[in-house]
Amino acid sequence: MENIKSKKIQNIKYNKDKIIVRIKDLFFYYTGVPVLEDINISVWQNDFLAIIGPNGGGKTTLLKLIVGLLKPSGGIIEVFGSSIEMGRRLIGYMPQNSTFDLEFPISVFDVVIMGRYKGTMVRYSKKDVKETINTLDTVGILKLKDRHIGELSGGQLQRVLIARALARNPKLLLLDEPTSNIDTEMLQSFYELLVKLNKRMAIVFITHDVGAISVYVKNVACLNRKLYYHGSKEGSLGKLAEAYKCPVEILAHGIPHRVLGRHGK
């Protein structure tokens, strides 16, 4: 049973420069008011897409729809050319707010290896252990691996969650505000890590950090109930701000990519 499943996943069509997430005419309502309206967006193989937008703009909701935690009220989401249930096995997802109990008796290592889950009746193999160790090392928390999950700082916990998303070696990494707790010193190396990872996986991340966008990212999407802009970041950020009241930071900083670009280098 399990073999059939994993074979199917490998057979999912998967080329370079291909669209891996296709969202068409997406609507979403929690209650009466639409949170997302008429969203059309595609994510490409090797994409490095930043989603920006004000608080409550629907960014988290959009990611939850892509991984199937929420069901669209209208429209279509296709992941790796197939249904979400199939396609999401190639996705690594890091939520904005973790829903778990910090008192839960579990170590950092055991949390991260859950990212490598393959199916019922399949044990974690030596390779899973090795990959988990590697991932912990990649995000710089290997020495915390036996720590209880409740004994971490906010930034350390965030890295655990990034590691859990990365552990399965996904083809698409979805990160919901991965940098909100990362210190400025780590920030640069974190983005450099993303750039490195981007060579082998597409990355979509939500951020309020406009500086990063101007330096590292390939594409930008601006979400505030509707998708106001989607495309290359070049020369667009300033205009975006004026036209669509998109994120506060942009408004405050004027044309941030120039200013912050200098910082970055």
Add this chain to the structure above:
Amino acid sequence: MEIFQYEFIKNAVITAVLINIACGIVGTFVVTKRIVFISGGISHAAFGGIGLGYFLGLDPIITAIPFSILAAFGIGFIAKKTKVGEDAAIGILWAIGMSLGIIFINLTPGYAPDLFSYLFGNILTIPFNDLIIMVVLDMIIVVVTILFYKEFKAISFDEEFSKVAGVPVDLLYFLLLGMVALSVVILIKVVGIILVIALLTIPAAICRQFTNNIKTMIFLSMSTGIILTISGLWISYILDLASGATIIMVLGLAFILSYLAKYLFLSIKKYKSSKEFCK
């Protein structure tokens, strides 16, 4: 007389071991997943099934099993799929189940069973048949847990992520609730509703303070449960008190002591490290 008493105690000890195998496993997940109150709801709703059994003239266990499994799924369904508060749903099923049980028993002509024994059970008068049933229950629970350990751990820790990672979350959640229901019903007959809840939660709650690992917690809870149950039995025998209630008092006392022990342990650790810091 003496041998008879010995037989008594032997069965009670075996019972203590068998019960705590089930409770150590199921209780660990109940406590870490924070569904203690759900388990309380299930066990009281099961009372309706017990009453139905008397009314129909069947072995109460036979009617209580489907009854409590339905109650478990009902609570699970309401908690997951509707916006009625989970706690409200539990409260409602809890009350309805108990009342149904009493009404069924009222309607049953003649013989009125000892309701008190369903609250506190009687671990000292376990018939051999019930021991067999408990062995079967333990085997089911152990096998299911070995098969789905990884998943139970994952959904107890983080349902949302488990779902994204491809764990069949809803199915396993219902399986877990089913396991709770099954243990509760079978153990009610043996030790009563109140002791079931105590044995599910107290050993696990004690042990959670001392480990960061679910597997360790399961084995610790089992052994703690066994030791405390047998100590309680022993004390009740010496002081000639009701066994179920005495066991619960011992469990409660142990919890308080363990809490103090943990507190003391942490203070000593803090004190030591602050001393090192000053050097």
